[in-house]
Amino acid sequence: MDLVGLVAASDALTPARNQMALSLGWHIIIACFGMAMPAMIFVLHRRGLAGDADALEIAKRWSKIGAVLFAVGAVSGTILSFELGLLWPGLMEQFGDVVGLAFALEGIAFFVEAIFLGIYVYGWGRLPGRMHSLMLVPIMAAGVIGSFMVVSVNAWMNAPTGFRIDESGDVVDIDPLAAIFNDHVWLQAAHMYLAAVMVVGFSLSAVYAVRMLQGHKDRLHRLGAVVPFVFAAIVTPIQPVVGHFAGQRIADDQPIKLAAIEVIEETENRAPLKLGGLVIDGDLRGALEIPIPGLLSFLSHNDFDAEVVGLDSVPVDERPPVAIVHLAYTLMIGIGSALVLLVGWSGWRYRRARREGPDGVAERVFGSRWFLRSMVLAGPAAIVALETGWITTEVGRQPWIVHGVMRTEDAVTDAGYIWVTLTVLVVVYAAMTFGSLATIFSMSRRWAAGEEDLATPYGPPDDVGLHEVGA
């Protein structure tokens, strides 16, 4: 593209979409930890109170890691609420009052989470054990409710409802509850919540699998791998089922998104299911066609003869970028399937280990280096699946920001400097990623080295500032 063309194209839409994708894509990983990690800590904390010292130690460590993640999540979430107005003022001035109640309820959930997290994380050694562990209950509840509310806004963008647009183009007859409980929210929220458990379960167990590969096969490391892995293993086989029904919603309400996912050029009956492949220059290449006639029709509409809508049914400017959507979807499905296989493998290993005797079951399950390596890979893979899932649904909705109602280009700011803020944010998020990982890994190194309370280093030499304030 020549320079003139580049300048002419330098409106806010592309940088704004990239910035939103970066901010959301970053925040969603942290948000998963907020949703799923408290339940895992709770299980360990209760075991710990029942006398399991290893479990108590892990719960304590994870609560500190959770505190770091919650802090960066609180601020990366705040950036998102700024961006709603700074990047998408057109969306907010029209529909802020339609979707706002969900955000208000999410705000309450976040408030509850922040309060009880403050009590929980800073309550170690200060609050009685049982009461202390119960502080996690409102955190868990807030994580479920808060994520439901945020997902409901996204689901509303897919299936807008709870308002009417009158002759003069104004939004009227607002029904905020109908907007929250729209047609897509339940399945989308369930899909997201299961994804969160998978991301957190597989990433935490991946860390402990790394440690086991390095030779640390003591009970603490096994326990740190087992608990999150079991959480993930329980939900992973359910996820494809939920995903299937969420896909049927898309088939009914957003057929063009489905057409982009499956690369359906022309509307057809008895559509076959094609797996994989890449879209190159608009053509799907290298896909595997399942030799069951009408399988896609059946999966989408429970009828082998059903019509599957093709991209050609809408004008070119109402079609999403097919290549990205198909690639993202393929990756999500591929990783999801691989994770189901991993869970199956783990179940098989567990049964075999149990048959060999009641003692040392976990040692035998984790006895294979290939199994441990697969667990390590499952952590980042689950995160990629999460991100590609979001790319599928978000890019697949384009060019609409509110499906069928408002185009993304009509919602975006007319500010000319969004390339600048995007550049700054890329740097800031890179630094936050580095900072979070470096902090967490240094904490883990120091725990491994036998440090218990990770005191903040305030000044050289060690005798100054490390003692208590009042000392």
Add this chain to the structure above:
Amino acid sequence: MNLVDLVAAIMFLGVVLYAIFAGADFGSGVWDLVAGSAERGGRLRRLIDHAIGPVWEANHVWLIFVLVFLWTGFPDAFAQLMRTLAIPFWLAGLGIVLRGAGFAFRKFSPSVAWARVAGGLFAASSLITPFFLGAIAGGVASGRVPADGTGDLWTSWLNPTSVLGGVLAVLTCTFLAGVFLAADAAGLGALDLAEALRRRSLFVGALTGVVALAGIAPLAADAETLFDRLASRGLPLVAVSAVGGIVTLVLLNADRLREARASAVVAVGSIVVGWGVAQYPWILVDEMRIDAVATESATLWGLVVAFGIASVLVVPPLVFLLYLADRNRVGVE
């Protein structure tokens, strides 16, 4: 009071609570910034960790609360505010991110060098964020955010009222935090720290008063609508704030730290409420009235109900958390 006013009042309550509670957290960052070398400032920084660690995220939520009420109850005002005052919003947002991340990373720093970088980010952004938020308030209060979103990107926040707002925001945060931290230090038995904070807070408090007095003339010239109302129906609140400030200084001088903390809250809270009273019924001064941009009643009722839920679900545990923090039942190990 009608429904629209009720929602606006609830939203403004969020502004007041954010100013007081998050203000003290931001101000703590300012004290952190000037605490000196890693060695010399270590104890003060540990005190700050102890004081704001358990509460700052909860206090921060008041900002989210205000933003959500704004875009839900008054979506058009939110959009125009973001269009015109985009730059200070971007900078305040950046400051919020760097502050939170810096604070969290410092707490678990592996080395002093790390703690310096993370702590420096935390402390410096604690200074810039309240400045830009104050500048935003100044832009709104001086009528520089037009209803059609075409306000000047620069002069809307680089103007006398905004600069005054920004500087006063930084100073009041620092003052509040100084008084809070002095009381905390005394409670923990760190009497020398409490004494140092007490003396410096006296200075910051006096400086805040001087700046507020010096700001009267520029404010009268630059923000006419607001000033007229501040000088009439807002006057009692301004007076309460002035008296509260003086009482705080007297109490500080007499080493009555816990009482000083209460009167400092009154001083800051009443001037913020005074601003709200003076600005009413404008949401964007001279440009947009609250009742003209409020959304439909179904959504407004939704917000009132949400606030009711929050009062039941949030306030008791929040009070519990602040109580635990005050009694050192939660804190750095």
